[in-house]
Amino acid sequence: xxxGHGSVSVALAGSGGAGVMxxxxxxxxxxxxxxYYSLMTRTSGxxxxxxxxxxxxxxxxxxxxxQDDRFAVLAAIDWQNIGRFAAEIPxxxxxxxxxxxxxxxxxxxxxxxGARYLPLPLKALAKQIEGGWPNMVALGVLAGLMRLPAQxxxxxxxxxxxxxxxxxxxxxxxxxxxxxxxxxxxxxPPPPKTVRWLITGNEAAGLGALRGGVRFVAAYPITxxxxxxxxxxxxxxxxxxxxxxxxxxxxxxxxxxxxxYGGAPALTATSGPGLSxxxxxxxxxxxxxxPVVVVDVMRTGPSTGIATKSxxxxxxxxxxxxxxxxxxxxxxxxxxxxxxGATEWAVHLAESLQVPAIVLSDxxxxxxxxxxxxxxxxxxxxxxxxxxxxxxxxxxxxxESGVSPMALPGTPGLAYTxxxxxxxxxxxxxxxxxxxxxxxxxxxRKLAQLDPGENWASQEGGCDGEGDIAVLTFxxxxxxxxxxxxxxxxxxxxxxxxxxxxLSPAQPERLKQALAGVKRVLVVxxxxxxxxxxxxxxxYDLPGEVASLRRPGPLPFRPDExxxxxxxxxxx
Amino acid sequence: MxxxxxxxxxxxDFKSDYKPIWCPGCGDYSVLSSVTKALxxxxxxxxNVAVVSGIGCSSRIPxxxxxxxxxxxxxRSLAAATGLKVxxxxxxxxxxxxxxxxxxxxxxxxxxxxxxxVDLTYIVMDNHVYGMTKGQASPTTEPDWDxxxxxxxxxxxxxxxxxxxxxxxxxxxxxxxxxxxNGTAAILAEAVRxxxxxxxxxxxxxxxxxxxxxxxKERAHPAPVAPTDDPARAARRIMTDDGFNIGVLYKGxxxxxxxxxxxxxxxxxxxxxxxxxxx
Numbered sequence: 001x002x003x004g005h006g007s008v009s010v011a012l013a014g015s016g017g018a019g020v021m022x023x024x025x026x027x028x029x030x031x032x033x034x035x036y037y038s039l040m041t042r043t044s045g046x047x048x049x050x051x052x053x054x055x056x057x058x059x060x061x062x063x064x065x066x067q068d069d070r071f072a073v074l075a076a077i078d079w080q081n082i083g084r085f086a087a088e089i090p091x092x093x094x095x096x097x098x099x100x101x102x103x104x105x106x107x108x109x110x111x112x113x114g115a116r117y118l119p120l121p122l123k124a125l126a127k128q129i130e131g132g133w134p135n136m137v138a139l140g141v142l143a144g145l146m147r148l149p150a151q152x153x154x155x156x157x158x159x160x161x162x163x164x165x166x167x168x169x170x171x172x173x174x175x176x177x178x179x180x181x182x183x184x185x186x187x188x189p190p191p192p193k194t195v196r197w198l199i200t201g202n203e204a205a206g207l208g209a210l211r212g213g214v215r216f217v218a219a220y221p222i223t224x225x226x227x228x229x230x231x232x233x234x235x236x237x238x239x240x241x242x243x244x245x246x247x248x249x250x251x252x253x254x255x256x257x258x259x260x261y262g263g264a265p266a267l268t269a270t271s272g273p274g275l276s277x278x279x280x281x282x283x284x285x286x287x288x289x290x291p292v293v294v295v296d297v298m299r300t301g302p303s304t305g306i307a308t309k310s311x312x313x314x315x316x317x318x319x320x321x322x323x324x325x326x327x328x329x330x331x332x333x334x335x336x337x338x339x340x341g342a343t344e345w346a347v348h349l350a351e352s353l354q355v356p357a358i359v360l361s362d363x364x365x366x367x368x369x370x371x372x373x374x375x376x377x378x379x380x381x382x383x384x385x386x387x388x389x390x391x392x393x394x395x396x397x398x399x400e401s402g403v404s405p406m407a408l409p410g411t412p413g414l415a416y417t418x419x420x421x422x423x424x425x426x427x428x429x430x431x432x433x434x435x436x437x438x439x440x441x442x443x444x445r446k447l448a449q450l451d452p453g454e455n456w457a458s459q460e461g462g463c464d465g466e467g468d469i470a471v472l473t474f475x476x477x478x479x480x481x482x483x484x485x486x487x488x489x490x491x492x493x494x495x496x497x498x499x500x501x502x503l504s505p506a507q508p509e510r511l512k513q514a515l516a517g518v519k520r521v522l523v524v525x526x527x528x529x530x531x532x533x534x535x536x537x538x539x540y541d542l543p544g545e546v547a548s549l550r551r552p553g554p555l556p557f558r559p560d561e562x563x564x565x566x567x568x569x570x571x572x
Numbered sequence: 573m574x575x576x577x578x579x580x581x582x583x584x585d586f587k588s589d590y591k592p593i594w595c596p597g598c599g600d601y602s603v604l605s606s607v608t609k610a611l612x613x614x615x616x617x618x619x620n621v622a623v624v625s626g627i628g629c630s631s632r633i634p635x636x637x638x639x640x641x642x643x644x645x646x647x648r649s650l651a652a653a654t655g656l657k658v659x660x661x662x663x664x665x666x667x668x669x670x671x672x673x674x675x676x677x678x679x680x681x682x683x684x685x686x687x688x689x690v691d692l693t694y695i696v697m698d699n700h701v702y703g704m705t706k707g708q709a710s711p712t713t714e715p716d717w718d719x720x721x722x723x724x725x726x727x728x729x730x731x732x733x734x735x736x737x738x739x740x741x742x743x744x745x746x747x748x749x750x751x752x753x754n755g756t757a758a759i760l761a762e763a764v765r766x767x768x769x770x771x772x773x774x775x776x777x778x779x780x781x782x783x784x785x786x787x788x789k790e791r792a793h794p795a796p797v798a799p800t801d802d803p804a805r806a807a808r809r810i811m812t813d814d815g816f817n818i819g820v821l822y823k824g825x826x827x828x829x830x831x832x833x834x835x836x837x838x839x840x841x842x843x844x845x846x847x848x849x850x851x
Contacts, residue, residue, distance in 0.1 A: 409640040
C-alpha cells in the first residue's frame, strides 16, 4: 500500500484531444459518488490546443485542497512531452507507471523515480469496444486500482456523457477489469455522508461575488481568471446584471468604477499583468471612495511569466502598488471553497467602507475542481451607506468612522462630482494642506476602525498554549501547511497554524494574541523573494526566531516538506 | 441648490457656483454654456444627468455643472461612462474630453466606445494642444507646430477623429464650434436625443497656447449639406471638407448596446447547481 495519508493520488496524462481532463473530471465525480472528498488540479503545456496536459486527482477521506507528496499512479494515454510534467507529478518506488506500449517507453524522468512500469495496451483495449476511447479505459483502470465501486464510476460516466454513454461505461468497465487483477491502492473507508459541493475556485469566487451583491462586471480575458468571468457572464444575466467585455484592463477597472459610482456593486477579475494596468484607477477608487472589487487570480510573474501556472507573487503589488498613500483592502481566500467566502466578504468590505478591495486568489485555486463541504457564507453583507436627502450635502464629510453617506446619481439635491483630485468635504477640488490631511485621515480611519472579527485569519491549534511553534501563511499554501502540521503533531511536534485572510488593513493586535507563547515562527509562501515575510516584518512584531520556507511557483508545497521542517524546528 | 421638481429649468440651473480654472477667453466656457443650454432645452433635471470626464482643461467641466459628476483618471472617461450607463440606463450620460485625453491616452477606448454603441454623448473639446501641461503637441496638432517638447514640430500627421468615429461605428457624428454656443447647444441636444453613441467634436480654441486659433471664428461655417445616414458618404465628405464644416454630419440607425435583462433566477438557485446529487 502506498503511504497516501488517508488518500490516494493519481494522475492521467496525454497530449491534446486524448481527453485526460474529461476522464479526470469523471474520476472526481466517481469519487464524489462513492462518498469521498476529492481534488483535481491540472497542468498543461503552452499550446492553445493539442498540447499535452495532465489531470491530477487526489481522492481522500477528508476535505483538502492540498496535493499529496507523491502520486500512487501515473497513467498516460501517450508520452509525448509528458516528461516536462515530471516535477509536478512526483513519483517514488511505490508508484506505478501505466502506459500503452504502442506509445513507447515512459520518459526516463519518470522511470528514475524507481516507479514500476506496467504496460497496458489502452488503445487496443478501447478498440475492443465500439466507440470506446483510451481515456475511458484509463479512467476505469485508475478507479479500479483505487477499488472505487463500479456503480459510482458508471454513474459518473453516465452523468457526464450525453453521447456514447454506453461505450463510455463499457470502456471504463474494461479498464476496471484490467485493474482487478493487479495490486491495488485501496482507499480508506469513505467519511460519513454530508452535503457537499463540486466546484472550482474560480466558480466559487464568482458565486461569492454574486452572493455579495455584485451585479456589474467588466473584464478583459486573461489566464487563469477567464473561467471566473465565463462563469459570471451567464449567471449575471440570470440575475438581471451585466458583464461587459472590455477592450483592455484599463477599461475594465474604469467601467466598474463608473458602474459602482452609479450604485451597482461591481467587480472585475484578472491576473498579474491586468492588475498592473488597473493600479492607477484603483487609486481613483481610494480617493473618490468608490467601492470596487478586483479578483486577482495570481499566476507566475513577472511580466507574462508562466500564464497557466500558480504563484503567490502579486502580494507586493496588491498591498503597495498604488501611488500615494492609498489605504485599501486586500483579502486572500485560504481554501478553494473559501474563494466564495473571501470574495463575498471582499464585496462586503468594499461596499461598507467605500473602498477598493483586492482578492488574491491564484491559479491553483482558480482552476482546481474539488468536492468540498458546503462553503461558509458571509453571514452579513452590509449595503453601502447612501445619502437620501439633506441640505448642503457633503459627500466627503469628516465622520467619526471615516465613512460618509454616498449620494447615488438620480437623487435630487445631492449632486456632487466624484474626483481623483484631492478635495474638501463637499468634493470640491482643493490643494490646501489642511484638506489633504483631513481627507487622508478620513480614508485611513475607515480601515483603522474596521473590526474583521474572526474573519481576519484561520487559526488552528495553539489551544491551551500548546506548542511554541507557529506557521504563518496565506492563500493556497494553507492546505499543505495544515496537513504538514497534522503529520508533525502525530509525531509529537505541535504547531499552530495562522493563515491570514485579511492582509490589508493589517491586524497586529490580533496576530500578537494568536502568537502568544510562540518562540519559533515558520513563514510559508510561494514566491521567490519572501514578499509575505517582508510584509509580516513590516506590519507586525514577530516573536522569537523566524524562519522562511519559500519558493517561486509553479510547484506547490507538499505536506511532507512542511512536516520535515516542523520536525527540524521541533528538535531545536 | 436644485429648484423644485415641478419647475421648468433654465440653463443657469445647470451651472454650479464653482469658478472654472480656465484661462480668460478659453473656448471651453462657451462649451459649458452650450451644455447647460442643451440640458435645459431637453427638459432634463440635473440629478438625472451625469457628466463624466478624464484629465485635462476640458475635463474639469463636470464640477461646473449642477449634475452628478465623475472626474476620473486620464483617458478613461469613456470606460467609466460605459460602466455607469450600462449599470444605470435611466441616467443621461454625457462624456467630456479633449484631444489629448480622448485621442491620445484614451484613443483605444474611443474606438471601442464607437463600436459598442452604448447610449452616450461624447463631447470632445479639441484645441489641438495640451493646455493643462502648458503647450505640447496633441494628436490633432499640425505636424509643423513648434513647441518646447517637439522643437520644429512633431513631424507626425494629425489624427482624424470624425473619420475614425465613423469607421468604428459611432451612431452620430457632428462637428461644432465653441464660438457659436447656440448652434453647439442645438447639436448637443440632438446628440443626446439620438440613440447609441453620439460623438460631437467641438473646435474650442486655446487662446493661451494657440492664439492663432482666434482665426477659427472666421473659418468656421455651417456644413453645406444635410446629415446623411450613409457612413461611406459621410466619410467622404468629412475627409474632403476643410475641417470647419459645422453641423451634424452623420446620423446612423445602429441598435444601441444591449444591457441587462430582467432576472430569471436567484443566487440561492445558482448555488444549488454546485450541490452534489446522489452518492
